[in-house]
Every structure is written in structure tokens, then in C-alpha cells.
Amino acid sequence: MKRFLLAAMLILPSAAFASPQALDGTWMRDDGNARVRIAPCGDKICATNLWIGDTSKGEAPGDKLVMDLSQQPDGSFSGTAYDAKRDSTYSMTVKVGKGELTTRGCILAKLLCRDVGWKAVD
Template structure:
């Protein structure tokens, strides 16, 4: 076997390792939002997890259980990556029973969710911190 073929094989093996490493960065980064998040006011907790090819959020705990929001209610739907640390989909507001265009933005252990109407002209944001 020629000497150059061993070096070439080692070089190709290293390249394959690098490609696999970069390929695994995307899915891992998209999963960083998964987990339990507590609203900054302490009023509720939501569990964000994979649902099909997107991320969804379900209420897991409420400080006040006598309001329109209910434990087990899904409030974030079909959130798909839309940039670095960002997802876009739909957000349900239990207070008015309406579903809005929604986004999630992750920055470290802080998450901001937003629901918008009128093509994003009017938005309401909620801040969350990791609870798990």
C-alpha cells in the first residue's frame, strides 16, 4: 500500500469526524429550549418538548387554578427554528381563548415568548426562567 494512501485515509477520516461534529450542532442547539420554564412572575410553569418536527409548550403548574388557564393546556404550538435561538409558530392565550402568531427567543437561561396580531404590529411578550 502506498504511503500517501494512509495519509489520505487519515485525512478523510478526520474530515468525516468534523462533518459529523458540525451536523450534530444544529439539532443540539434547537433542543436547548426543551425543559420546564417558570414565568418571571412565578404565576405558571410550561414544559417545552418536541412535538413532531417542532417544539410545543404545555402548562404544567399554575399558582392560581381558578382562572381560564388549565394545567395540561397547550399554549405553544408548532414552534420551528427561525434563526439562532429563535422559533416561530403559534401561541394560545387562555385568558382570551385566542391563538396568535408566536415566537420564542432563547438567550442563555432566559426565554421570551411573544404572541402577535396584525402581522406583528401588536405583540405581548412573557419572560421565563429555567425551572429544571
């Protein structure tokens, strides 16, 4: 019986792990200035701007970030994100909580990073 329980614990996913589907949805940036849709796009994950409040920094509806992420042992996702508009690739980490995300994008060998909080939009 102990062997069965141990095997089941190793095989069944832990509740601490989020699935890639946890990223899927519509999200509002914590400053209220952007709404994005995150969804699968091929074998990657795309975040597409649906609405931008302040377009002075060059963001526009329809802009897309293509993310190649893999799940980490702590349940977060990490990898890269490609911004076609700027022809730039960033290191990306996404932490998933109940109804919220925190994204961390970095450039220059992870020397310059920015964290952004997101809330799920119903």
C-alpha cells in the same frame, strides 16, 4: 488549509444558534405564576401548563400550546402557536438565552403582542 477552515465554518453549527432542544425543559414564568413543560410533540413543540398560580384568566394545568417553529438566522425561533382551549392561533417568537427564554406572542397581524420571560427550573 484556508478552504478547509472556511468549509468547516459553513458546515458546523454556530455557537450563537440554539437547537430546538434548548427549548426542551421545565420553565417558570418571570412573574412566578406559571410553570410549563416544553417538549417535542410529533413534529411540533408543545408547552403544557404544569401549574398555574392565578387561574382567574382561565389558565389551568394541562392546557397546551402547540408551536410550529423554525430557527431563524439570529438563533431565535419563530412561527405559530395554536391554543386549542381558545381555538386561537398566534404568531410566536422565542429567544433563547442561557437558562432563560423570552416568548413573544402576537395577534391581529402582529399589532397586539405580549412578551413573557421564563427561567429554567431544575
